[in-house]
Amino acid sequence: MKILTGQDLASGDVTWWTGSGWSLHLFDAVDVGDAGPAIAAAEEKALRVNVPYVIDATQTADGPMPAHIKDRIRAAGPTVHPAFGIHPEIPILKTPAQHENNADAPSEVKAN
Amino acid sequence: MIRFRDDVAHDAPPAPLAEFVGESNATAVRLEPTDDARALLPHLDRLALIEVAFPKFRDGRGYSAGRILREAGYLGELRAQGDLLVDQIPLMRRCGFDSFVPDVPVDEAALARTLDRYPNVYQKAADGRSPVWALRHG
Amino acid sequence: MYKYDTYDQTLVDARVADFGDQVARRLSGEMTEDQFKPLRLMNGLYLQLHAYMLRVAIPYGTLDSRQMRMLGSIARDYDRGYGHFTTRQNLQFNWIKLEDTPEILAKLATVEMHAIQTSGNCIRNISSDQYAGAAADEVGDPRPWAELLRQWSSFHPEFSYLPRKFKIAVIGAEQDRAAIQLHDIGLQMRRDDAGELGFRVLVGGGMGRTPMIGSVIRDFIPAADLLSYVEACLRVYNRYGRRDNIYKARIKILVHELGAPEYARQVEEEWTHVKTLGLDPPQAEYDRIAAFFAPPAFAEGLPTEIDRSDAGFAHWVDQNTAAHKAAGYAIVTVSLKPTGGIPGDATADQIDLIADLAERYSFDEMRITHSQNVVLPHVQRQDLRAIWDALVAAGLATANLDLVTDIIACPGLDYCSLANARSIPVAQKITERFADPDRQRDIGELKLKISGCINACGHHHAGHIGILGVDRKGEENYQLSFGGSAAEDTSIAKIIGPGFSEDGVVDAVEKAVETYRGLREPGERFLDTYRRVGLQPFKAAIYGDAGSTTPVREPVA
Numbered sequence: 171m172k173i174l175t176g177q178d179l180a181s182g183d184v185t186w187w188t189g190s191g192w193s194l195h196l197f198d199a200v201d202v203g204d205a206g207p208a209i210a211a212a213e214e215k216a217l218r219v220n221v222p223y224v225i226d227a228t229q230t231a232d233g234p235m236p237a238h239i240k241d242r243i244r245a246a247g248p249t250v251h252p253a254f255g256i257h258p259e260i261p262i263l264k265t266p267a268q269h270e271n272n273a274d275a276p277s278e279v280k281a282n
Numbered sequence: 283m284i285r286f287r288d289d290v291a292h293d294a295p296p297a298p299l300a301e302f303v304g305e306s307n308a309t310a311v312r313l314e315p316t317d318d319a320r321a322l323l324p325h326l327d328r329l330a331l332i333e334v335a336f337p338k339f340r341d342g343r344g345y346s347a348g349r350i351l352r353e354a355g356y357l358g359e360l361r362a363q364g365d366l367l368v369d370q371i372p373l374m375r376r377c378g379f380d381s382f383v384p385d386v387p388v389d390e391a392a393l394a395r396t397l398d399r400y401p402n403v404y405q406k407a408a409d410g411r412s413p414v415w416a417l418r419h420g
Numbered sequence: 421m422y423k424y425d426t427y428d429q430t431l432v433d434a435r436v437a438d439f440g441d442q443v444a445r446r447l448s449g450e451m452t453e454d455q456f457k458p459l460r461l462m463n464g465l466y467l468q469l470h471a472y473m474l475r476v477a478i479p480y481g482t483l484d485s486r487q488m489r490m491l492g493s494i495a496r497d498y499d500r501g502y503g504h505f506t507t508r509q510n511l512q513f514n515w516i517k518l519e520d521t522p523e524i525l526a527k528l529a530t531v532e533m534h535a536i537q538t539s540g541n542c543i544r545n546i547s548s549d550q551y552a553g554a555a556a557d558e559v560g561d562p563r564p565w566a567e568l569l570r571q572w573s574s575f576h577p578e579f580s581y582l583p584r585k586f587k588i589a590v591i592g593a594e595q596d597r598a599a600i601q602l603h604d605i606g607l608q609m610r611r612d613d614a615g616e617l618g619f620r621v622l623v624g625g626g627m628g629r630t631p632m633i634g635s636v637i638r639d640f641i642p643a644a645d646l647l648s649y650v651e652a653c654l655r656v657y658n659r660y661g662r663r664d665n666i667y668k669a670r671i672k673i674l675v676h677e678l679g680a681p682e683y684a685r686q687v688e689e690e691w692t693h694v695k696t697l698g699l700d701p702p703q704a705e706y707d708r709i710a711a712f713f714a715p716p717a718f719a720e721g722l723p724t725e726i727d728r729s730d731a732g733f734a735h736w737v738d739q740n741t742a743a744h745k746a747a748g749y750a751i752v753t754v755s756l757k758p759t760g761g762i763p764g765d766a767t768a769d770q771i772d773l774i775a776d777l778a779e780r781y782s783f784d785e786m787r788i789t790h791s792q793n794v795v796l797p798h799v800q801r802q803d804l805r806a807i808w809d810a811l812v813a814a815g816l817a818t819a820n821l822d823l824v825t826d827i828i829a830c831p832g833l834d835y836c837s838l839a840n841a842r843s844i845p846v847a848q849k850i851t852e853r854f855a856d857p858d859r860q861r862d863i864g865e866l867k868l869k870i871s872g873c874i875n876a877c878g879h880h881h882a883g884h885i886g887i888l889g890v891d892r893k894g895e896e897n898y899q900l901s902f903g904g905s906a907a908e909d910t911s912i913a914k915i916i917g918p919g920f921s922e923d924g925v926v927d928a929v930e931k932a933v934e935t936y937r938g939l940r941e942p943g944e945r946f947l948d949t950y951r952r953v954g955l956q957p958f959k960a961a962i963y964g965d966a967g968s969t970t971p972v973r974e975p976v977a
Contacts, residue, residue, distance in 0.1 A: 180447060180519045182471040217449050221467065238894055240833060243842075244469050248834035250762055250844045254470075254500060254515075265894065315663075340458065340541070342581025346658050349578055353697060367455055369442065376577035389450065395441060400434045402427050404571045405647075406699050407578065414427040414571070415701035418708065 171201040173234050174209055175241065176222030184244050185219060192219055196245035196257055197233030232259070239263070284371070284382040284393070287359055291381070292331035312363075319347035326356045334379070336364035345377045352378035352408035368392045372400070378408035421484055421785060422567050422712045424532045431574070432529045435536055439463050440522035447519065462542055462580065464512075464535030465521060469837045474516040475538040476528060480548035480566040480590075481509030481788040483533075485779035488786060490531045492771035498524055503771065505756060505764040507828060507879060508587070509547050509788040510538055514835055536574055541582045543573035543654070547589045549597045550787040553713060554797040556745045560609045560617060562592040564710040565646065568701065572647050579654050583661035584669035586654070587626075590619075599790060599906035601625045601634045602882060604671045605653060610640065617643045623653060623683065624675030627876035631912045632672040635680035637687060643706075648699045652691035656683065715746075716783040716798060722748025723802050733808050735857060736819040741804065750804060752782075752796040753789070754811060755818040755826065759855045760848050763829045764792030773814045777807055790906075791828050791867075793821070824866040824933065825851040828879050832872030832889060833896070839872035841889025841896035842922075846870055849926045854933075863933055866946045867905070882906035884947040885932065886913040887925055898925035902932070902950050902958065916955055917963055928962045935961040 174187035185192035186199035187209060193199070202209060206224035213219045226237040236242050242262045247255030249262055285291060296302075296310035299317045302325075310331035313319055322332065332351060334344040348360055359381055362374050366384040371393060374382070382388075403411050424432070439459075446456040460466075464475035476491065491511055495503045498520050499513040506512055516524070528534055538545055546566045553561045569588060573579070579586070589598040590607040600606025606622035618640045625634030641649045660678075662668045675683045724747065728734040742751040754774055756764050766774070774794055778786045781803045782796035789795055799807065811817035820826045827850060830836065832843030847870055854860055869883030873890075880886030886901040897919040904913030920928055933946065935958050940949045950958065 177467060177471075181517045182467060184470060214453075217447075220453055239896065240469070240837075240839075243833055247470060249842065250834050250848070251500075339455075340581060341663055342541075342579075342583075343659055343663075345578045345581065346655055353693070367459075369438075369459055370581075373575075373577040373580055392441070392445065392450075396438065399438050399441075400575065401430055404431065404574050405576060406697065413701075414431075415705040417427065418425070419702055419704045 171227050171229055171234060172203060172206055172224050173199040173227045173236070174202050174206045174222060174224050175199070175244070176210070176214070176219035179217055179220040182220075186245075187213075187219075187222075194256055196236070196260065199227070199234045201229075201234075235260075235264075237265075284384075284388070286375070286380040289359075292359060296331055296333045313344070313347055315341050315343040317347075319350045320354075322351065322356075323354050326351070326354060326358075329356065329358050331359045331361060332356065333361040333363050333383075336362055336366055339365040339367050339370060345373065348374065348377035348379050349408045369396055372396055376403070376407040376409045376411070421482055422479075422563075422709065428571075429529075429532070432532070432534045432536075435463070435534060435575075436522065436525045436529050439525060443518060443522055458540060458581075462537060462540035463521075463525075464510075464538030465516070465518070466539060467837070468514070469833075469835055471514065472516045472518050472521070473512055473514050473835070474521060474524065474535060475506065475510050475512040476533060476535050477538045477545045478510050478533075478788050479570050480546055480552070480563055481550055481790075482552075482563065483786055483788070484784045485775035485786075487531045487533055488771055488775035488778065490527060490533065492768040492775070494524055494527065495768040495771065502765055502767045504762075504831065505766065505788050505792045505794070507790045507792060507830075507877065508538075508545050509550075509790060510545055511788070514831075539585070540580075541584050541586075542580050543576060543582075543586045543588065546570050546573070547587070547598055547603075547790060549591045549593055550789040550795045551597060551742065551751055551797065552592060552787075553715065554744050554749075554751050555593050555595075556743050557594050558592045558609075558745075559594075559611060560592045561710070561713050562590045562607075562609060563713045564706060565607070565609070565619075565643070566590050567709050567712075568647065568706065569650070572650075579658060582654070582658055583663050584666070584671075586657075586671065588650070594908065596906075596908040596910075597789075599879075599882065599910070601910040602627055602631075602879075602906055603634065605650065606634050607646075609643075612640050619643065619646060621649065621653070623687075624672040624680065625910075626670050626672045627879060627881045628670065629667060629874045629876070630670075630672065631876070631881040632676060633910050633912065634672075635675060635683075637675075637680055637684035644700060644703065645695060647701065648695045648697070649687075649691050651699055652687050652694045655690050655694065656686045660686075716785075718746040718749060718798070719800065720747075722800055724748050726801055726804055732812075732817075732819070733805060735861070736808055736817055737804055739819040739823070739861070740821045741799075744798065746798070748801055750799050750801050752799045752804070752807060753821045754794040754796065754816050755820055756793050756816070757820055757826050757851065758815055758818045759825065759851045761851070762844050763827050763847050766794075770814055770816060773810065774816070777810060781807055791826060793826070819857060820860060822865045822867065823860040824854050824863055824868055825860060827851065827868045827870060828883070829870040830872050830878035832870075832878075836872060836877075838875060839889070840874075840891035841872050841898065843870045843872040843878055843887075843889060846887060846889070846898065846922055846925060849922065850929060853926055853930060863937065864945055866933070868929070869904075879906065880904070881912050882910070883913055884945070884950070885929060887929075888915075890919065892919065896922060898922065900925060900928055900932075900962075902955065903947065905947060914955070916959055931961045932958050 210222035227234040246260040296312040302311040361381040363383040368388040592609040622634035787795040829847040833839040871878035871880040901913035
């Protein structure tokens, strides 16, 4: 699946496109198919998001999981400050493939 | 065009540097970022307009071109043309530019605010303003 | 310390208004992000992985307690209770809102601080020796020159849209604590045969993806000509530095492509012209600035002996204090590298505590170091115990200056949108692995530096041991390199072989350290042994015998 993410212009918070607006929570993100660039352009023009971009993700039992570790960290918060995370349950180091196989995340996952 | 001169603006299109150097009576020339402004130094007395191209606002070579021309005593119109942002115009003024043709018109109120913002400057440039070190030891 | 006059204050206040105006135009949509980005960067504001990040300038790393407390207060009121000291002797806040930045800048301006040119393709914060004015080995105090350069470079009209960022460092000592050979311009104070003060000028050093050591382009420029000469250096760069490829835009590439002698010739030619323009301030301006840096009123007749009966205290004194030029004084380094901690981070409470100690014990002055620690430059030896006790209570008494756990690390993928891998967790694991203080002291000086991408903000090229995080098929991977140095014996580290996982690189570091311990001769640091024996024994220990024939993996370009 493809999901759309960006940052709030005024606050800088990471946001996810829900189909009708922007959420701070990754698991609210919806599959945008091929519509991502068009939604991004319109939403950016309307100042409802800054620097939006489309990423690859996998639908898991929890919700959509970004393919790349960078976007998983964006969604979860810094791994070295679990208290600042808004999605502490996201297994940052678990790849989408490991999700699909229901494998455990690598042992070095921090306390998040 | 935004202009900080009282004389009449030059209306003929400026010649590219290569054409200008080979032609004896042109009075206006245009410098691209890769052109050496010092190639004009032998011809400054017959020039009424030097236009410096800023094809991208991030390309700052034209700032050096402006200062070099003013440092050599050029008194004619020095025009910045291209991708100019309103917040760059005060810096360009300091480098000797006195007319501006931005690709996209700038907001005049924002320009007035930014031009009035800094009462002093830290370094000498091409605009004749005294740096604070000179004012301190006036 | 330098104090603003009304001119300085007016200019910084004007910048606050200027940036407030720019932020308002961005929030209203008058400016696009593409147009706003260079403006916000020139005021130290990045859009990072989780939020905006604001980098506050600490000119040449020097600040007083009032300024330090303001940083603590901003951390509390606008961030999440902490700040991060950087390798350019600045401080950055990780959780800033764009809409708050004008107010934050206004508060900083009340204590003579700002964020001017802490990013962007302009002349960045001038860095210097954290021991300036206190070290025993100085030709002269570099700080007045750093301040002159700060003022000259602020809002420089010609050099605000350079091909790339530009970093200048200035030192006054023989020992190089500011990595001048790895700067765009490095300046070292010296005297000529007639005793006149001037500078050796190095140009074209830098780290990033193409690390290079700077070349001396002039052995001596008289101090009175410094600014016009640097202006000539910058003008040649602004005109001829490459703008076709962002990765080749630093001045080091220009100097490399022209050759240092040809670059120097062009600078001399430009300077012949530039020095006629009257750009250099008069001696009176230098004298005015230098007066702010006059040595404080050091007490005389102080005791030099201290009670070393507490072993922990004695170790800290041995490791984290340095010789001061005044008898009875010491230079203290407060380590921001606790075991398992985040290198360079300090909580608001820790920031306040260090400010209190500086005010009470160090003539109200602190320095930030490029290795992300804080220095109290002028401390009476008889006060060391009281300082140590206070630091112990605040978790700031780690006695590890220049040891293996005194790690420089960039924020990495935990915070940075450019990063490919996390840096901080690697640093945390290494400090945990080497937590035993006796073991660290036995290993001795070992500068370990970690970057989370090839931009090298963690200075991995200059580490005795360097670690570079890369992205290997979507997973974090770490390359190890040995033999770098940022000191007067500057060298660029070399990659030793294939990369490792996060735990694997910690193991490899440990094997390298044990190999060194087995091979060292008396007095040798890790770096010295490595330089003497070469890579092979280390490679064999890390990769096994088969590893010695493994092809070396080139850095990801």
